[in-house]
Amino acid sequence: MLLSRDAQGQPVAIRREDYTAPAWWIDTVDLTFDLEPAKTRVLNKMQVRRNPEVPAEPLRLHGDELNLARVLVNGQGASFRMEGSELVLDGLPDAFALEIFTTCCPAKNTKLMGLFVSQDTFFTQCEAEGFRRITYFLDRPDVMASYSVLLRADKAQYPVLLSNGNLVEEGDLPEGRHFTRWVDPFKKPSYLFALVAGKLVSRSQRIKARNGREHLLQVYVRAGDLDKTEHAMRSLVNSIVWDELRFGLPLDLDRFMIVATSDFNMGAMENKGLNIFNTKYVLASQATATDADFANIESVVGHEYFHNWTGDRVTCRDWFQLSLKEGLTVFRDQEFSMDLCAEPSARAVKRIEDVRVLRSAQFPEDAGPMAHPVRPDSYIEISNFYTVTIYEKGAEVVRMMQTLVGRAGFTRGMQLYFDRHDGQAVTCDDFAQAIADANPDSELARLLPQFKRWYSQAGTPRLAATGQWDAQAGRYTLQLTQSCPPTPGQEHKQPFVIPVNIGLVAADGRALALQLEGEPAPQGESRTLVLSQASEQFVFTGLSAEPVPSILRGFSAPVILEFDFSDAQLLTLLAHDGDPFNRWEAAQRLGLRAALAAIRDPQHAAGTPVLSAQFLDAMREVLRHPQLDAAFKELVLTLPTEGYIAEQLDVVDPQRVHAVREAMRLQLATALAADWQWAFEENSDTGAYSPDPASAGRRALAGLALTQLCLAARESGDPVWPGKTLQRFKNAGNMTDRVNALSALVVAGHPLAQQALARFHALFKDEALVIDKWFALQAGAPDRGGDVLPLVRQLMKHPDFSIKNPNRARSVIFSYCSANPGAFHRPDAAGYVWWSERVIELDAINPQVAARLARAMDRWSKLAEPYRTAAREAIARVAAKPELSKDTLEVVTRALA
Ligand code: 0A1
Ligand code: ZN
Numbered sequence: 001m002l003l004s005r006d007a008q009g010q011p012v013a014i015r016r017e018d019y020t021a022p023a024w025w026i027d028t029v030d031l032t033f034d035l036e037p038a039k040t041r042v043l044n045k046m047q048v049r050r051n052p053e054v055p056a057e058p059l060r061l062h063g064d065e066l067n068l069a070r071v072l073v074n075g076q077g078a079s080f081r082m083e084g085s086e087l088v089l090d091g092l093p094d095a096f097a098l099e100i101f102t103t104c105c106p107a108k109n110t111k112l113m114g115l116f117v118s119q120d121t122f123f124t125q126c127e128a129e130g131f132r133r134i135t136y137f138l139d140r141p142d143v144m145a146s147y148s149v150l151l152r153a154d155k156a157q158y159p160v161l162l163s164n165g166n167l168v169e170e171g172d173l174p175e176g177r178h179f180t181r182w183v184d185p186f187k188k189p190s191y192l193f194a195l196v197a198g199k200l201v202s203r204s205q206r207i208k209a210r211n212g213r214e215h216l217l218q219v220y221v222r223a224g225d226l227d228k229t230e231h232a233m234r235s236l237v238n239s240i241v242w243d244e245l246r247f248g249l250p251l252d253l254d255r256f257m258i259v260a261t262s263d264f265n266m267g268a269m270e271n272k273g274l275n276i277f278n279t280k281y282v283l284a285s286q287a288t289a290t291d292a293d294f295a296n297i298e299s300v301v302g303h304e305y306f307h308n309w310t311g312d313r314v315t316c317r318d319w320f321q322l323s324l325k326e327g328l329t330v331f332r333d334q335e336f337s338m339d340l341c342a343e344p345s346a347r348a349v350k351r352i353e354d355v356r357v358l359r360s361a362q363f364p365e366d367a368g369p370m371a372h373p374v375r376p377d378s379y380i381e382i383s384n385f386y387t388v389t390i391y392e393k394g395a396e397v398v399r400m401m402q403t404l405v406g407r408a409g410f411t412r413g414m415q416l417y418f419d420r421h422d423g424q425a426v427t428c429d430d431f432a433q434a435i436a437d438a439n440p441d442s443e444l445a446r447l448l449p450q451f452k453r454w455y456s457q458a459g460t461p462r463l464a465a466t467g468q469w470d471a472q473a474g475r476y477t478l479q480l481t482q483s484c485p486p487t488p489g490q491e492h493k494q495p496f497v498i499p500v501n502i503g504l505v506a507a508d509g510r511a512l513a514l515q516l517e518g519e520p521a522p523q524g525e526s527r528t529l530v531l532s533q534a535s536e537q538f539v540f541t542g543l544s545a546e547p548v549p550s551i552l553r554g555f556s557a558p559v560i561l562e563f564d565f566s567d568a569q570l571l572t573l574l575a576h577d578g579d580p581f582n583r584w585e586a587a588q589r590l591g592l593r594a595a596l597a598a599i600r601d602p603q604h605a606a607g608t609p610v611l612s613a614q615f616l617d618a619m620r621e622v623l624r625h626p627q628l629d630a631a632f633k634e635l636v637l638t639l640p641t642e643g644y645i646a647e648q649l650d651v652v653d654p655q656r657v658h659a660v661r662e663a664m665r666l667q668l669a670t671a672l673a674a675d676w677q678w679a680f681e682e683n684s685d686t687g688a689y690s691p692d693p694a695s696a697g698r699r700a701l702a703g704l705a706l707t708q709l710c711l712a713a714r715e716s717g718d719p720v721w722p723g724k725t726l727q728r729f730k731n732a733g734n735m736t737d738r739v740n741a742l743s744a745l746v747v748a749g750h751p752l753a754q755q756a757l758a759r760f761h762a763l764f765k766d767e768a769l770v771i772d773k774w775f776a777l778q779a780g781a782p783d784r785g786g787d788v789l790p791l792v793r794q795l796m797k798h799p800d801f802s803i804k805n806p807n808r809a810r811s812v813i814f815s816y817c818s819a820n821p822g823a824f825h826r827p828d829a830a831g832y833v834w835w836s837e838r839v840i841e842l843d844a845i846n847p848q849v850a851a852r853l854a855r856a857m858d859r860w861s862k863l864a865e866p867y868r869t870a871a872r873e874a875i876a877r878v879a880a881k882p883e884l885s886k887d888t889l890e891v892v893t894r895a896l897a
Contacts, residue, residue: 011380011381011886011889011890012380013378013379013380014378014380014382015377015378016318016320016375016376016377016378019317020054021053021054021142022051022054022138023050023051023054023055023056023057023059024049024050024051024057025048025049025050026047026048026137026143026145027046027047027048027049027145027146028046028047028145028146028147028148029044029045029046029137029145029146029147030044030046030147030148030149031043031044031045031135031147031148031149031150032045032149033149033151033152033153033195034152034153035106035122035151035152035153035158035161035197036153037105037106037107037117037122038105038107039103039104039105040103040104040105040106040115040122041101041102041103042101042102042103042104042134042135043099043100043101044100044101044102044136044137045097045098045099046097046099046100046145047095047096047097047098048092048095048096048097048098049094049095049096050092050094050095058088058089058090058092059088059089059092059098060083060086060087060088061086061088061089061100061132061136061137061138062085062086062129062132062136062137062138062139062140063085063086063087063102063132063133063135063136063137064085064129064133065133066102066103066104066132066133066134066135066136067102067103067104068087068100068101068102068136069101069102069103070099070100070101071089071098071099071101072097072098072099072100073089073092073096073098073099074096074097075097075099085132087136100135100136102135102136104133104134106122109133110804110845110846111845111847111848112125112263112264112846112848113125113126113129113130113133113265113848114131114132114133114134115133115134115195116263118262118263118264119198119222119261119262119263120157120198120199121196121197121198121199121200121222121261122153122158122195122197122198123194123195123196123259123261123263123264123276124193124194124195124196124271124276125264125265125269125276126190126191126192126193126194126271127191127192127269128319128322128382128383128386129191129382129383130191131190131191131193132190134193137190138190140189140190140318141189141190141315141316141317141318141319141425142316142317142318143189143190144187144189144315144423144425145187145188145190146184146186146187147163147164147165147182147183147184147188147193148181148182148183148184149163149164149182149184149195150180150181151163151179151180151181151182151197152173152177152178152179153177153178153179153197154176154177155172155176155178156176157198157199158197158198158199159178159198159199160196160197160199160200160202160220161178161179161180161195161196161197162180162194162195162196162197162220162257162259162274163182163184163193163194163196163274164182164184164188164192164193164194164271164272164273165182165183165184165185165186165253165255165272165273166182166183166184166185166253166254166255167180167181167182167255168181168182168183169181184272185253186252186312186313186423187423188272188315189425192270192271192272192312192315193271194269194272194274194276195274196220196259196274196276199222199223200220200221200222200223200259201220201221201222201223201226202219202220202221202226202257203218203219203221203226203229203233204216204218205217205218205233205237207237207240209240209244209250209251210244210250211250213250213251214254215240215251215255215256216254216255216256217236217237217256217257218255218256218257218258219232219233219236219257219258219259219260219282220257220258220259220260221259221260221282221283222260225260225283227285228282228283228284228285228288228289229282229283231284231289231297231298231691232258232277232281232282232283232284232297232301235298235301235302236256236258236301236305238298238302238336238340239301239302239305239306239336240305242302242336242339242340243305243306243309243332243336246336246339246411247415248411248415249309249418251308252308252313253272253273253308255273256273256275256305256308257273257275258275258276258277258282258301258304259274259275259276259277260276260278260279260282260283261277261278261279262278262279262768262805262807263804263805263806264276264277264278264279264806264807265806265849266278266386267280267281267300267303268281268300268301268303268304269304270303270304270305270307270308270312272308272312275304275305277300277304278807279768279769279807280293280296280769280772280807281296281297281300281301282297282301283769284297286689286691286733286734286735287735288735288764288767288769288770289735289769290735290736290739291691291695291696291699291700292736293735293769294691294696295696298337298340299333299334299336299337300333302333302336303329303332303333306329306332306333306336307325307329309418310325310328310329310332311325311326311329313418313422313423314417314423314424314425314426315424315426316425316426316427317425317426317427319379319382320376320379321375321427321428322382322385322386322390323374323375323390323394323397323455324426324427324428324431326386326390326391326394327390327391327393327394327395327396328394328398330394330395331394331398331399331402334350334354334395337350338350338351341693342692342694343629343693343694345580345628345629345632346629346631346693346694346697348554348580349629349631349632349635349693349697350693351554351555351581352580352581352584352632352635353635354392357388357392358388358392358393358396358555358558359644360641360643361388361392362388362389362392362393362460362558363560363647364643364647364858364859365387365388365858366389366393366458366459366487367459367485367487367647367859368858368859369858369861369894369895369897370384370387370855370858370891370894370895371389371458371459371487371488372385372387372389372458372487373389373455373456373457373458374390374393374394374397374428374454375455375456376390377489379890380889380890381847381851381885381886381890383847383848383887384851384887384890384891389458396557396558397454397455397558400451400454400499400556400557401413401432401435401444401451403499403501403528403556404442404443404444404451404497404499404528405435405436405438405439405442405444406439406442409435409438409442410435412438412439413435413436413437413438414435415438416434416435416437416438417430417431417435420434421434428452428455429452429455432448432451432452432455433448443497443499443530447497447530447532450494450495450496450497450532451496451497453494453495453497454496454497457484457490457493457494457496458487458488458490459484459485459486459487459490459493460484460485460559461482461483461484461493461496461498461557461558461560462482462483462484462485462559462560462562463481463482463498463500463531463551463552463557463559463560463561463562464481464482464483465478465479465480465481465549465551465561465562465563466478466479466481466563466564467479467549467563469546469547471546473541474541474542474543475517475539475540475541475543476504476539476540476543476546476547476549477538477539477540478502478537478538478540478549478551479535479536479537480498480500480529480535480536480537480538481534481535482496482498482531482534482535482559483534484496488894488897495531495532495533495534496532496557497530497531497532498530498531498532498557499529499530499531499556499557500528500529500530500531500551500556500557501526501527501528501529501552501553501554501556501579502514502526502527502528502529502549502551502552502553503525503526503527503549503550503553503577503578503579504540504547504548504549504550505547505548505549505550505573505576505577506545506547507545507546507548507572508576509572509575509576510576511525511526511578512525512543512547513525513542514526514527515540515541515542516538516539516540516541517539517540517541522542525578526553526578526579528556548569548572548573549563550573550577550578550579550582551563551582552582553579553581553582554579554581555581555585565589567590567612567614570587570589570590571586571614571618573585573586574586574587574590574618574636575618575621580632583636584635584636587619587622587636588640590615591611591639591640591664592644592645592648594611594612594615594664595610595639595640595645595657595660595661595664596645596648598610598660598663598664599649599653599656599657599660600649604660606663607663609663609667610660610663610664610667611664611667611668611671616667616668616671616672619636619637619668619672620672620675622636622637623637623675623679624675624678629694629697630694630697630698630700630701631693631694631696631697631698631700631701632697633679633701634697634700634701634704637668637701637704638704639661639665640661641661642654642657642658642821642822643821645657645660645661646859646862647859649862650862651862651863651864652859652862652863652864653863653864653867654821654822654824654825654863654867655822655825655827657821658783658821658822658825662782662822665708666711666712666715669708669709669711669712670712670715670716672708673708673709673712676705676708676709676712677705677709679701679702679705680702680705680709683698683699683701683702683705684702684728686698686699686702689733689734696736699734699736699737699740700736702737702740703741703743703744706721706725706728706740706744707740707743707744707747709721709725709744710722710725710744710745710747710748710750711747711748713750714748714749714750722748722750722752723752725741725744725745725750725752726741726745726752726755726756728741729742729756729759729760730759735770738760741756742756742757742760742777743777746778746781747781747782749782749784757774757777757778760774761774765800768807769807771800771808771811772807772808772810772811773811775795775800775801775808775811775812775815776810776811776812776815776819778791778792778795779791779795779811779812779813779815779816779820780815780819780820781820782823783822783823786823786826786828788816788820788823789816789823789826789830789831789834792812792813792834793834795812796812796813803845804845804846806846806849810849813838813842814852814853814856816831817831817835817838817853817856818853818856824856825863825867827866827867829866829867829870829871829873829874832857832871832873832874833874835853835856835857836874836875836877836878838853839853839878840878840881840884843881843884843885843887843888847885847887847888850885850887851885851887851888851890851891854878854888854891854895855891857871857874857875857895858895860872860875860895872896875892875895875896876896878892879892879893879896
């Protein structure tokens with residue numbers, strides 16, 4: 001086992017190629033906890049045996065911030081030594097009982113890894129390497145053991161004591177204490193261990209599965225939050241039903257629990273049978289949660305539940321394989337949310353939303369200093385690799401497999417994967433092999449080694465397409481050429497296997513039949529071309545007029561498509577494409593094109609229009625369209641983000657990008673004022689609240705309309721819409737309408753915003769998740785004369801602010817540094833200086849959160865002067881800080897490399 005710091009105390013990179021199987025197995029773990037915040041005692045009794053398949057080695061157990069009291073081998077005091085934080089035992093028999101007694105201090109655990117206290121309740125977080133903060137162990141995912149857990153604590157303060165698996169015994173102890181004993185029927189790696197102890201209440205539901213087995217489902221929260229658990233429970237039931245229907249995967253436990261905590265570094269955690277969630281992804285009521293919150297809860301509850309098979313039953317051999325469980329499980333939760341949509345158009349909306357996340361977060365990651373393959377080759381701190389590449393790009397890789405083998409073929413592949421690997425710790429190769437083997441005649445099977453470059457090569461491929469029309473022969477030749485830019489450590493890339501879904505649209509909007517050269521007859525109006533060479537030609541025949549190509553339908557591969565569409569072609573696709581994704585994409589391209597032209601034109605002056613009359617007319621047509629859904633309209637009418645625009649530029653002047661996008665937004669607001677008013681009135685009353693996609697879509701469009709109307713009113717000085725907006729804010733019957741109205745006033749910078757913000761705070765002062773929204777709205781507000789940074793400084797002094805709570809820290813600090821480019825990138829560099837101070841401050845409290853914040857500067861090298869130099873200095877200031885965590889050090893070191 002490698003030490004993670006060298007002799008000088010510098011962090012050492014862990015490399016995938018150095019993987020070796022463990023020299024020892026731990027078969028059983030019997031844990032006893034005496035829970036006390038200041039000093040928790042942990043007795044860990046293990047059965048250990050030598051792995052006969054690898055050369056003999058001492059037993060090296062991981063530990064972190066533990067106080068070691070005793071080590072017994074077969075009941076006898078044993079000699080051991082410490083090497084750094086590792087506990088090393090020599091001269092051991094081939095199989096033995098090992099007993100280790102340690103203590104730790106959960107009350108002082110601000111990293112929120114291992115055992116910690118949140119609002120007087122104990123929680124654990126063990127992924128990826130947190131179990132070693134609870135006891136000495138082989139804390140690696142390929143060591144799978146059977147766990148039995150005894151929890152003891154004061155009964156009045158900690159009436160609920162939970163761990164993984166089944167409750168087998170409980171009872172009282174002297175001095176007001178009590179105990180529970182839990183046995184997990186499945187072997188698991190240490191990262192899936194969990195315990196919870198505190199004053200909690202639960203919503204319980206019993207369900208009977210299709211096979212007749214009964215299960216107890218529970219959602220545990222603090223007293224007072226029980227009325228916000230209905231949606232999470234419904235989402236859990238839906239997840240269980242869906243996994244059984246779609247993949248034949250049943251719930252394998254008698255009892256499945258979800259517990260919510262307000263102090264959590266991430267979204268949620270899939271501990272076997274005892275999922276621990278950030279409250280943000282559990283608690284919802286129409287008064288306190290938005291439609292987006294409801295949708296996120298559904299997908300995160302689904303995600304964690306789906307891990308029960310993809311992650312828990314079959315886990316990762318090592319952390320380089322993280323996407324084996326994460327990419328696959330994101331794919332599964334995306335499919336789940338889509339399958340729950342009643343309308344096909346709602347499925348398309350979900351796909352567009354997912355692609356927006358990929359393009360706005362993963363593409364920049366893949367182009368920046370932290371770029372890494374879906375299966376990385378090395379890391380310094382594994383926590384830094386819970387990234388959009390591992391998750392979202394990993395999900396796209398799985399989606400491409402499904403595209404190549406078909407939906408039924410993919411389900412067959414999943415079955416084979418579980419037949420082969422249930423109960424094992426495996427690799428991404430094992431997964432891809434199972435999908436291919438179950439579909440031997442597929443393109444995936446034919447091209448498997450090449451397809452797997454998606455796992456090994458980083459960077460976003462470019463797909464350059466050109467079309468050639470031969471009117472005489474009625475042939476349309478599409479040339480597809482791929483390339484991939486260099487990424488850190490990978491100068492040259494080999495061609496990928498790229499599934500390209502395609503259709504051809506006539507100038508009048510009709511979908512054309514697709515017949516490739518050599519085929520006897522047309523085969524449908526949409527099909528998948530598979531590009532595996534650097535460049536290939538596809539010839540469509542039997543056409544009577546030049547078609548408009550609709551390429552990469554449904555975003556069938558995570559690539560950047562370059563095609564020199566004319567405006568007229570894009571307008572045809574926007575008006576007629578049968579593929580909703582490409583219809584939306586056409587509008588994005590038109591908007592992007594206008595933005596880039598204005599940004600690049602040195603003559604372009606502030607105040608001159610950016611958008612053409614033609615574009616505005618097309619937008620009006622979509623907005624007023626009698627058949628299109630409100631949700632889809634809202635997506636089309638939302639301009640590309642500043643971040644997405646910036647990614648298209650080699651050198652970024654963030655203030656110019658901001659100014660141009662603001663000008664576009666204002667132009668859209670004023671030119672379509674009457675249409676926005678119409679759209680608002682059409683969609684403003686959604687009746688009794690339900691978070692379903694159709695009504696959520698109408699609220700989203702009404703919200704966008706309100707923002708546009710308030711923006712236009714600011715220009716004209718008209719008081720009517722701001723007044724109406726304040727009224728809507730006050731009378732709102734749900735959080736979506738309320739926060740949308742509030743946001744419209746804040747975004748427009750209207751004086752009424754202050755009044756509304758004060759009222760919002762007073763109304764929701766006891767609702768932490770709503771107060772997070774209150775902070776985030778202000779820290780994310782459009783900058784007017786540099787006013788956001790002073791406001792953010794003030795917010796940090798607000799009595800409700802605490803930097804120790806990750807949700808609160810994110811609501812202020814991340815909203816400003818990562819989500820408000822116009823305010824953050826100040827010519828005086830004050831935003832960057834403030835960022836560096838916050839990274840350093842956070843690093844001493846919670847390195848994981850600090851390292852995430854450090855990533856706000858990932859794209860610094862693209863910035864124009866004076867931003868670039870100032871940004872570099874700020875990063876260097878962080879890097880120079882002594883005793884930085886390896887989390888933050890890895891991020892800033894890569895940024896400066
Ligand atoms: N496996 C979890 C994500 C997760 C990872 C690390 C954590 O440590 C702080 C917490 C959660 C998931 O994918 O949901
Ligand atoms: Zn996950």
